Amino acid sequence: MTMRKAVRAFIYALLALLSVVWLMPLWFVLINAVKSTRGFFSGEIWDLPEQFRIWENIRYAWVEANIGSGFLNSLLYGVVGAVFAILVAALAAFALSALELKGRMFWFLLIYSGTIFPVQMYLIPVFKMYAEAGLYDTRIGLILYYIAICIPFCLFVMRNYFMTFSKEVAEAARLDGCNDLGVFVRIYLPLAAAPVSVLFLFQFTYIWNELLFGMTLSRSADVRPLMAGLANMRGLYASSNIPALLTAALIASVPTLALFSVLQKNMMQGLTIVEKK
Numbered sequence: 001m002t003m004r005k006a007v008r009a010f011i012y013a014l015l016a017l018l019s020v021v022w023l024m025p026l027w028f029v030l031i032n033a034v035k036s037t038r039g040f041f042s043g044e045i046w047d048l049p050e051q052f053r054i055w056e057n058i059r060y061a062w063v064e065a066n067i068g069s070g071f072l073n074s075l076l077y078g079v080v081g082a083v084f085a086i087l088v089a090a091l092a093a094f095a096l097s098a099l100e101l102k103g104r105m106f107w108f109l110l111i112y113s114g115t116i117f118p119v120q121m122y123l124i125p126v127f128k129m130y131a132e133a134g135l136y137d138t139r140i141g142l143i144l145y146y147i148a149i150c151i152p153f154c155l156f157v158m159r160n161y162f163m164t165f166s167k168e169v170a171e172a173a174r175l176d177g178c179n180d181l182g183v184f185v186r187i188y189l190p191l192a193a194a195p196v197s198v199l200f201l202f203q204f205t206y207i208w209n210e211l212l213f214g215m216t217l218s219r220s221a222d223v224r225p226l227m228a229g230l231a232n233m234r235g236l237y238a239s240s241n242i243p244a245l246l247t248a249a250l251i252a253s254v255p256t257l258a259l260f261s262v263l264q265k266n267m268m269q270g271l272t273i274v275e276k277k
Contacts, residue, residue: 057247070229081146082203089154097162114152
C-alpha cells in the first residue's frame with residue numbers, strides 16, 4: 001500500500017512538473033503581450049509588466065500590421081472549407097455505404113489516396129494549375145484547395161460511421177416514400193452530429209493553422225490567410241515590436257479555443273467514434 005501511494009505521488013508530481021513546463025511558454029506570451037515595446041526591451045522577459053498596453057498592441061497588430069484582414073480571410077477559409085468538405089464527404093460516404101454502386105471500394109480508395117502522399121508534392125502542380133487558370137491570389141482558389149485537401153479524411157470517417165447504420169432503416173424510409181436524398185438529410189446526417197462536430201473542429205483547425213499553401217497561393221494582403229500574415233509580420237516586426245507580434249499570436253489562438261468550447265459537448269462521443277474507425 002505504501003509503495004502504491006509513493007508511485008501515485010510520483011506520478012502526480014511528474015504531471016505537475018510537466019504542467020508547469022507546458023504553461024511556461026503561455027505565461028511568457030501573456031506577460032509580454034501586454035507590455036509596451038520600451039518596457040519589453042528595457043527589462044527581463046520574465047518581469048511582470050509595469051504598464052499594460054494590450055489595447056495599443058491589439059490595434060497595432062490588427063490595423064497597422066493588417067492582421068485583421070488575414071484573420072477574416074482565415075475565418076472565411078476555415079468555415080467555408082470545412083463545411084463544404086464535410087458536406088461533400090458525407091454525400092460521398094452515403095453513396096459508398098448505403099447505395100448500390102459498382103466499384104464502391106475502388107472509388108473509396110481513389111479518394112482516400114489523397115491522404116497517402118505528403119501535401120508538399122502537390123505544391124508545384126497546384127501552383128502551376130492556379131497560375132494558368134487564373135485562381136492564383138484569389139479567395140476562391142484557396143477555398144477550393146482547402147475543400148479538396150480536407151475531403152479524403154472526412155470521407156474516411158463518415159463512410160466508416162455510416163457503415164454501422166442498419167440498412168433496414170433506410171429501406172423503411174424508402175417504403176414511406178422517401179428518396180435517397182431524403183434518407184441522407186433526414187436520417188443519416190442528423191445521426192452524425194458527433195463525428196461532424198469533431199471533423200469540423202479538426203478541419204477548421206487545420207485550415208486555420210495552414211501556412212505553406214497559404215503563402216504559396218496568395219500574394220496580396222486582401223487574400224493572404226492569417227498564418228501567412230503572421231509569418232510576414234514576424235519578418236517585419238520581430239526586432240522592433242515583439243509585444244505586438246505576441247499579441248497577434250494570441251489573437252490567432254482565439255477562434256480555435258472558442259470553437260473547442262462550443263463543440264466540447266460532442267467532442268468525447270465524436271472522438272470515440274473517430275478512434276474506433
